[in-house]
Amino acid sequence: MTTPLRSELTAPSSANSRQVTPAQAWYAVAILTIANVSGNVDRQILSLMVRPIKRDLHVTDTEVSLLMGLGFVAFYSVLGLPIGRWVDRGHRPRIVALGAAVWSVMTVITGGVRSYAGLFAARIGVGAGEATLGPAAVSIISDSFPRKSLGVAMSTYMLGTFAGSGIAYALTAFVVGRFSQPGLVAVPFVGNVFPWQLVFFFVGLPGLLVALLALTIREPRVLDATAIEANRAAQLPFAEVVRYMRANLRTIGALSLGFAFSASANYALVAWLASFLIRTYGWTEAQAGTLQGALTLTLGPLGVMLGGRLTDRWTRLGHIDAPLRVGMLGAAGMLVFAGLFPLMPTALLAGLMLVPVNLFAAMPWGAANAAIAEAMPARMRGQGSSFYQLVVNLFSGVVGPTAVALMTDKVFRDPLALRYSLSIVTVVAMSMAILLMAWGRPAFRATVQRLRTE
Template identity: 40%
Template sequence: MQEGTDAGRAQAGGARRTVRDYMGRGPWFTVGVLTAANSFAFLDRQVLGLLIEPVRADLGLTDTQISILIGFAFAIFYSVFGIPIGRLVDARSRRLIIAVGIAVWSLATAACGLARSFWTLFLGRIGVGAGEATLGPAAMSMISDLFPPERRGTAIAVFITGAAIGSGFATVLAATVFAVLEDFAEIALPVVGTVRPWQVVFFVVGLPGLLVAILALAMREPARGDAVGTAGIPLHEVWAHVREHAVLITCTLIGFSILAIKSYGIAAWVPTFFVRTHGWSVGQAGIYFGLTLAITATIGAILGGRLSDWLAGRGMADAKIQIAILANLLTLIPIVAYPLVANDMAAIVLVAAYYLFAAATTPMGAAIVQEITPPRMRGQIYAVFLFTSTLVGMGFGPLSIALTTDNVFGDPADLRYSLAMVPLVTVSLGLAFLLAARSRYRALPRVY
């Protein structure tokens, strides 16, 4: 791949790279590996959401404690590690950073299967968060150096589908394994000893990720977009860029972070909603929800990415943020309706409709951040984006629904009302910030 300086920030003698420059050296292989890594990341991140009831029963936990394990235990260290890792991403081998991260979170997921108490499971979730902090900044930086802006939305959308595939099939796989083993009170395994069925699920979903870590080493490190060498860009230049676009960056980060509260909250509690409200088994809830999520969210993310590239190619400068606003408006009816309808099949159809629209939003946040950031700052700025969206979304999403159920309604059976109320509020607030960012995003020169 030919390196050149950015046209908008060119130094003397610099030249803007062409589509051919971006599309050489097998970029779709890299996207494929990164998508597989993202699938395993979300598989390991979300699997606890299916196992709420058996973990809650065996460890004697409340809904609030479970939500802390799903959310804050993961999110705090994911967010804290993300920013220094983002700085490494802008200066060191992104391929190696990703491979090490995959190995760490895979082993930490398997370690969750050894948990015997709240605190040992908490420590395992910390390890998952710390390892997964490597993937987002490094992957987005690599994809942005492999694809020009007019093709970037589709490439990012493909990477984002890993979240849908991982979350969906994590639920299906975990549900299938649990359904096979749930009749056994305890299972004796070599080395680890006697474990419960839910603990085996963590081994099954965690350890195969080590194969993806090996595959990540086969990726080629793409040349960076606006500079050569490995020196990190000075922090004062990063801060100067943030101050120059303070309103746009702030509104974008806050808007997508608030929307993440809704996303993580629904993903964490919907399987349990079907168990408590409609009397489904854990296995049935996992299979139906997992397939629904994997199929509809994948379609939604791809359609959102393709549509944004198509509109941008026809001169719609704010296509990505417009799609994010419209898609979230379209989620309002299904997110309020599915918890309240009496029929279980109607509820799962409404969940499918929600994910079809909501998934179109997910690639837009990542793509917008890449467009407003110079190439050698992308790891750091995207790490801040992940810091806010994950800490706020995963930290408060599951927790806000649990606290509402425990303290407002006071009955686990009333989870359905929390699932209707909390997402409605967060979507409304998130949209307000995206609307505030729209005009500034539209006016920003597309030079990255």
């Protein structure tokens, strides 16, 4: 006889699933969270390097925004589609391990290039490696937890996003604060690099250990020879996935675009907050990174776990659309506080406003992963998650940072007007997020209820 907790956590999602104990399920979440930390450290470290990158590579705000946006996100998003199909039929922990190895190696390579083109190409490689993590993690966690616990499980995984970002800011502030001078530094076996590039070696190499840890996760799906053959025979044509998404277009569209607009404001703040503090209040990179790191590392996890607990609580109360409710609440808080903080007359007031900004910015993201997992049948969950991430990351990663840069460069034509660009982009993006999620709530409820009866 199993315990109640075991019976909750071992509800297989398909014929090829096997039981996963609570300990194994939470161990998988722990390792995936560590992988998420590693990936986000590698992803976010450029945001504090805008000034030395512009100085040493002679580029504009818009070109830097492409490094933080298009260079990473395009391949991260597009490669997610074939990776999603691989996730739906392959050994998911091995997929995570391979991806972690790739993004770690490419991060180290970033530390050795000395041109804008080389930096852009290396960021593409980091994005290609990280494209494996999201679809695999959502699929593994969804197969290991029941619906009423999915919000907290997904939110725990999403802790890695904020912990990783906080570590990136703090580490970058430490390194750049000590090696921000112009010139070159000699690195053994690599050669001369710009001083700010040293941070890439510090954050890239530990990711190889993450790759090894990923191999210790138990695969919830049975992958013996018989099951593999059965899985191949039953493999879904991509056309069937497309038909399902078309039949549930309002649900999938509202989820993808609603959270994409929400994420675009987050991407913009991540990319330009340090530059805003430096340009508006005369801070140094080290001061900006310390504040950004402390807020993200402490309030980000608190916000995302609050969102997960709200999702599970509202789900237990019978609100099928609980993830969208949490998404709308987070967007509303961001609209107010993130719209106002760039306009504050002093750094102290801006810093105080950043406390609720960090809470509301983090709140929706465990709920968002839970929502797409609930809206897709288990047999196509990897591909559904990949499509969702394609829309969210490609839209937000390119539009968010670049919209702020273009407004600053082309509309205001003044670097000191960055504060107004941040405020405008945030208010517009969060207004659209709320409208799209509200529009999608009835369809989401209908989709989830229909899947429960199948």
